[in-house]
Amino acid sequence: MVYSIYFNSQTFSLIILPVLIFTSRIIDVTFGTLRIIFISRGEKFIAPVFGFFEILIWLLAIAQVMTNLTNVTYYLAYAGGFAMGTFVGIYLEEKLAMGILIVRIITKKEANELVENLKSKGYGVTSFDGQGARGPVKLIFTTIKRKDVDKVVEIIKRFNPKAFYSIEEVRSASEGIFPVKKPGFIPASLHRYRHTRPGK
Structure with a gap:
């Protein structure tokens, strides 16, 4: 009962859920960028793992948007997360500097x-x-x-x-x-x- 009231509250629908959508988009777009990087480098085992979590997180985010088509806040959170995810993905790619x-x-x-x-x-x-x-x-x-x-x-x-x-x-x-370079731990x-x- 308490959980039902919380999930139906304005605080959840107007603040918490948009933040979750925004964060989910950042993560899934970042994963998508990394997946493409690993594909271009022939990493046939790592790329599918990123692809799995990328589409899983995307489905969770898009499901919330599709069930609330009249809420503009969700659209903005979805689009903003995509833009930020693109930036984060490029930033991580530069920091990893593989190849x-x-x-x-x-x-x-x-x-x-x-x-x-x-x-x-x-x-x-x-x-x-x-x-x-x-x-x-x-x-x-x-x-x-x-x-x-x-x-x-x-x-x-x-x-x-x-x-x-x-x-x-x-x-x-x-x-x-x-x-x-000095020897150190290098992922397989x-x-x-x-x-x-x-x-x-």
């Missing part, structure tokens, strides 16, 4: 100092001479972990601010040279992103 990137650098300036600095930081570097539209250029390729992209870009800008560079995501890589699902120096 591997390839950085291509093209510069007219002598690049020995840039190459040596990248090597000294533990990055594997491949460089060779090329011919651009306006003359000889130096091409530099390096494969890095996504979480290191800001560090590498900072090195490029410090040694050659006018260098052209492009960054692309790598679906998979068999070998690579990366800065050595992320072991595929660990790469060691050749021969180790």
Whole structure:
């Protein structure tokens, strides 16, 4: 009896339920973003788990909206939760920074100092001479972990601010040279992103 009165009260229908819908949408959209990320990286076991909880939470949220079609507050909570969930999903994706990137650098300036600095930081570097539209250029390729992209870009800008560079995501890589990190706990699902120096 007490629960029935509480769930039918204005406080529940105008405040608590919209907050629950808003929160549910944040969670399910965030899960959806993470699911897409794991799908793009070939994580066939983790992605379905996120998909299961994503659709389950979405059904709970949409059920409340569909049973209260005349309440504008629920519409706003639903839409606001979607927008916030998109933001949270992108934020988490940036913080997780999973995956591997390839950085291509093209510069007219002598690049020995840039190459040596990248090597000294533990990055594997491949460089060779090329011919651009306006003359000889130096091409530099390096494969890095996504979480290191800001560090590498900072090195490029410090040694050659006018260098052209492009960054692309790598679906998979068999070998690579990366800065050595102290050993620590790494979830099993992320072991595929660990790469060691050749021969180790």
